[in-house]
Amino acid sequence: MAQGILRRYGEHLPITDRTPDLSLCEGSTPLIPLINLGRELSVELYAKFDGLNPTGSFKDRGMVLAVAKALEEGARSVVCASTGNTSASAAAYAARAGIPCFVVLPSGNVAMGKLAQAIAYGAKVVPIEDNFDVALDLARKGAEEMGMAIVNSVNPYRLMGQRSASWEICDELGDRPDWLVLPVGNAGNISAYREGFDYYSSLGRCSGLPRMVGVQASGSAPLALGREFPEPETVATAIRIGRPVNAEKAKKAVSDSGGAFLAVDDEDILEAQRLLAGRDGIFAEPASCAGVAGLMKLKERGELPEGIRIVTVLTGNGLKDPDALLSRISPIEPVKAQWSVLEEIFRS
Numbered sequence: 125m126a127q128g129i130l131r132r133y134g135e136h137l138p139i140t141d142r143t144p145d146l147s148l149c150e151g152s153t154p155l156i157p158l159i160n161l162g163r164e165l166s167v168e169l170y171a172k173f174d175g176l177n178p179t180g181s182f183k184d185r186g187m188v189l190a191v192a193k194a195l196e197e198g199a200r201s202v203v204c205a206s207t208g209n210t211s212a213s214a215a216a217y218a219a220r221a222g223i224p225c226f227v228v229l230p231s232g233n234v235a236m237g238k239l240a241q242a243i244a245y246g247a248k249v250v251p252i253e254d255n256f257d258v259a260l261d262l263a264r265k266g267a268e269e270m271g272m273a274i275v276n277s278v279n280p281y282r283l284m285g286q287r288s289a290s291w292e293i294c295d296e297l298g299d300r301p302d303w304l305v306l307p308v309g310n311a312g313n314i315s316a317y318r319e320g321f322d323y324y325s326s327l328g329r330c331s332g333l334p335r336m337v338g339v340q341a342s343g344s345a346p347l348a349l350g351r352e353f354p355e356p357e358t359v360a361t362a363i364r365i366g367r368p369v370n371a372e373k374a375k376k377a378v379s380d381s382g383g384a385f386l387a388v389d390d391e392d393i394l395e396a397q398r399l400l401a402g403r404d405g406i407f408a409e410p411a412s413c414a415g416v417a418g419l420m421k422l423k424e425r426g427e428l429p430e431g432i433r434i435v436t437v438l439t440g441n442g443l444k445d446p447d448a449l450l451s452r453i454s455p456i457e458p459v460k461a462q463w464s465v466l467e468e469i470f471r472s
């Protein structure tokens with residue numbers, strides 16, 4: 125049975141005998157070979173499908189530790205700002221832990237599935253008339269003024285828990301991949317992967333860092349395009365973040381690994397989402413598909429070496445945000461429930 129992060133990797137995490145044994149059986153997500161897409165790109169391609177965590181995103185890996193340590197350190201409630209997945213995860217683990225959760229969201233820019241989760245798990249949802257970056261400033265003030273535990277990736281326990289994904293990849297492949305490709309918003313996850321590979325390398329369990337490729341949406345790409353984005357815009361609302369709090373760590377992860385940041389357009393992201401589902405049967409939310417869009421762009425430019433082993437991190441489940449896809453297709457009208465009508469369709 126899945127043990128959860130605190131049990132599976134407890135010896136590598138800041139667990140004490142006072143740390144609550146919190147778990148929603150997160151982690152141990154599948155590393156799925158993308159056979160068809162890999163053939164098209166002429167690489168050995170795997171998807172680390174973190175959309176199969178309990179709340180449907182990679183956030184659970186860090187949240188379980190952040191909430192457990194908040195309890196251990198005497199916090200009586202948690203707060204976060206979120207583009208959606210952090211709030212869903214924080215609300216779930218706070219519910220499990222029996223403490224209140226306050227989430228500050230950029231009104232009108234959070235996918236319905238994620239909002240439904242935060243409400244269902246019982247969080248106090250506070251939409252604001254501004255973007256994620258301002259929401260994070262307000263959540264941090266709430267934590268300071270009212271002694272709540274902030275569980276965004278400014279909380280070090282979040283990145284420590286998220287290192288577990290790199291350990292799972294190494295445990296399964298027997299080493300690090302040649303490349304790790306993933307979407308970048310607040311830049312916590314790419315930083316956590318770097319820390320995780322470094323740590324496993326220090327234990328002799330992998331041979332150093334993979335080349336780390338962080339992909340952003342071109343309308344919200346402060347790291348990829350090297351400029352401010354005070355009004356970030358992208359259909360990939362999960363990475364609609366203009367002021368990444370982990371920017372410096374992420375830049376070092378990319379430079380130390382000989383990697384790169386890439387910017388891709390929204391249409392490239394949605395095309396990657398359709399390809400991923402249509403070729404290899406995996407439905408991931410738009411932000412998660414930015415990595416695949418980046419690989420397709422590199423292939424087009426002749427900058428994707430053949431035969432290398434790549435892991436692309438699918439950070440969130442497609443069910444979180446079906447609107448992005450549905451809003452771009454014409455409505456599917458019902459037909460008469462007659463065999464002749466269906467037969468014509470089946471034969472076409």
Ligand SMILES: Cc1ncc(COP(=O)(O)O)c(/C=C/C(=O)C(=O)O)c1O
Pocket residue numbers: 181205206207208209210211277307308309310311312313314362363409411412439440
């Ligand atoms: C699906 C998905 N893919 C990628 C990212 C980017 O990870 P970071 O670069 O570590 O921020 C997010 C981030 C979401 C939030 O930041 C939030 O939920 O507040 C995400 O939900």
